[in-house]
Amino acid sequence: MSLLKVQNLTKEFPLGFFGKERLKAVDDVSFEIERSRIVSLIGESGSGKTTVGKLILKLIRPSSGQILLNGRDITQIKGRELREYYRKVQGVFQDPFSSFNPIYKIDRVLDMVFEEFFPDTPASERRTKMEEVIASVGMNPREILGKYPHQLSGGQLQRILIARTLLLNVELLIADEIISMLDASTRVDILNLLGDLRERGMSVIFITHDLSLGYYISDETFIMYRGNIVEMGDTEKVFHNPIHPYTKMLLESVPEIDRKWDLSKRFIPELVSSSNAPCKYYDRCPIRDERCLVQKPAMVEVEENHKVLCLKAGD
Numbered sequence: 001m002s003l004l005k006v007q008n009l010t011k012e013f014p015l016g017f018f019g020k021e022r023l024k025a026v027d028d029v030s031f032e033i034e035r036s037r038i039v040s041l042i043g044e045s046g047s048g049k050t051t052v053g054k055l056i057l058k059l060i061r062p063s064s065g066q067i068l069l070n071g072r073d074i075t076q077i078k079g080r081e082l083r084e085y086y087r088k089v090q091g092v093f094q095d096p097f098s099s100f101n102p103i104y105k106i107d108r109v110l111d112m113v114f115e116e117f118f119p120d121t122p123a124s125e126r127r128t129k130m131e132e133v134i135a136s137v138g139m140n141p142r143e144i145l146g147k148y149p150h151q152l153s154g155g156q157l158q159r160i161l162i163a164r165t166l167l168l169n170v171e172l173l174i175a176d177e178i179i180s181m182l183d184a185s186t187r188v189d190i191l192n193l194l195g196d197l198r199e200r201g202m203s204v205i206f207i208t209h210d211l212s213l214g215y216y217i218s219d220e221t222f223i224m225y226r227g228n229i230v231e232m233g234d235t236e237k238v239f240h241n242p243i244h245p246y247t248k249m250l251l252e253s254v255p256e257i258d259r260k261w262d263l264s265k266r267f268i269p270e271l272v273s274s275s276n277a278p279c280k281y282y283d284r285c286p287i288r289d290e291r292c293l294v295q296k297p298a299m300v301e302v303e304e305n306h307k308v309l310c311l312k313a314g315d
């Protein structure tokens, strides 16, 4: 059984002042994530990446579809079960400063994990565990624990958020643009840290604009375009044998994979397609034909663990 299974997940938002039209920010998305895997969710601005993360974190409710953790549908859970869910699934976001209460020192922030999830843990054991997790994210506990958030850097705060997930023994971490505000060497440290988490059996959904980062870090890659996953599978396969015309277009613009290529600098596609074709890429697609105007594309498996949402993928 996979760790996370997402089935036909859809989230609509009202569009415009009166909300008559609706935007499918996430549109019929399905995928599975196994244990000990890093999966990148890549796509240009507005493609729905953060919305997928928020749905999994239950910060917003799906319009339809299911999210199963270890086989259990979590879309309706509440109370104790919800708390148990947050012991296993946690998120780290782009701006670490906003995740901290400025009046609490770091030891208090971490102690709250025990208060909330393991209240029976004695104080001395709490302290030892806090020191352990801070050391394992590459920092000195004596320098960190007595400080306030504003006394630490963005990279240090992100590491503390990751340390927090270690206290909880999280099974799935959702990391949304976590390293975009960090300098190059801190970036590498955080990336390596995510690799260590994988070694401990944790899975990570790594949300990014940055194709090269995604390639560097992930076992699997999901490419999003306007709410759909248009291509997904083993990172090597998606990057070296791209099939969807959108993925091809993205990768053709990157002659060397290690050249930095950041999708946040790209234009944002129109929210509502002008042709109304069932394929959302129709308006931009160089290989479209009449079929694409009438038939909705379905995911096609083009090789083992490599799927594409395109009518022409099977041709």
Ligand SMILES: Nc1ncnc2c1ncn2[C@@H]1O[C@H](COP(=O)(O)OP(=O)(O)OP(=O)(O)O)[C@@H](O)[C@H]1O
Pocket: 013, 014, 023, 025, 043, 044, 045, 046, 047, 048, 049, 050, 051, 052, 209, 271
């Ligand atoms: N609460 C909301 N109400 C209305 N529309 C929303 C809401 N949240 C997101 N959207 C819209 O849903 C679409 C997807 O947004 P989302 O934040 O998931 O994109 P993203 O891929 O994370 O983009 P970025 O790379 O810029 O972070 C966008 O068009 C956005 O404007």
Ligand SMILES: [Mg+2]
Pocket: 049, 050, 051
């Ligand atoms: Mg986002």
